[in-house]
Amino acid sequence: MMFVGTPFAGIATGSQWLPAGVAMVGQLLPPGAAGTLVRSAAYFGGAGGGTSLVVLSAWALAGLILWFVGPRLRRTTTPDTGTPVEAA
Known part of the structure; x- marks a missing residue:
């Protein structure tokens, strides 16, 4: 996300100076949305x-969901508690 999001964010100049597809992708990633939100609040x-606030909120919500769901998706192997079988 950082290798794609930061160059596509257009933070230094604005996303209007980037090609249309690149600007759209950049604004849907956190670095671009954060840069636009800071620029709009400051100036x-x-x-x-x-x-931008909706995009950042969606990323935060997705992160929280993954944070709570992730540990429940782990595969755990439980040892068999049955009676041991003796070798013949």
């Missing part, structure tokens, strides 16, 4: 930051 009083 424009928060105007235009709603979409």
Whole structure:
């Protein structure tokens, strides 16, 4: 995410200066959404930051879901507690 998201974010200049497909992907990743949200809050009083806030909230929600679901998906092998079989 960092190797793709950071160059595609357009933080230094804005996503408008990037090709359309690259800008769209960059704004859907956390670095691009965070840069747009900070820019909109710092220079424009928060105007235009709603979409970025939704994207960052979705990433945070996905992370929390994975955090709670992940440990439950682990495969655990339980030792067999049956009677041992003697070798013949």
